[in-house]
Amino acid sequence: MERSRIEKILVKLGVPMHLKGFSNLVRLIELCLEEPKVGITKLINVVANENNDTYIATERSIKFAIMRFGNNRDLICDKNLTEFFKGKMTTKCFVKTVIYCLEHNLDKSKKAVCVKL
DSSP: OOHHHHHHHHHHHTOOTTSHHHHHHHHHHHHHHHOTTSOHHHHHHHHHHHTTOOHHHHHHHHHHHHHHHGGGGGGSOOGGGHHHHHSOOOHHHHHHHHHHHHHTTTTSOSSOOOOOO
16 A cells, blocks of 8 residues: 555544654554454554564554544544544544545545545
């Protein structure tokens, strides 16, 4: 999967590129696409090791980037996502949403990203 496509979706969702968590999130999504059966926790650990960082620091940077997306939730619209947006957004749920967008070529659309999970 092209890194640029992942970045384009994240920017479209409103995740700021200047955050450290942005690049960590891009790498995490790449790993999820390469190894779909491996859990998010293990993959975050891989990203941390690649950056010579701790698991906790890497997870925190990713969660911070995802929290910034919380201000742009109106970019994703679907009745089935109400549960997704009620409480805290999990990393796993956010990554699944981005992967869905990639699989359905929503990065090439000029419209708001609308997702069904």
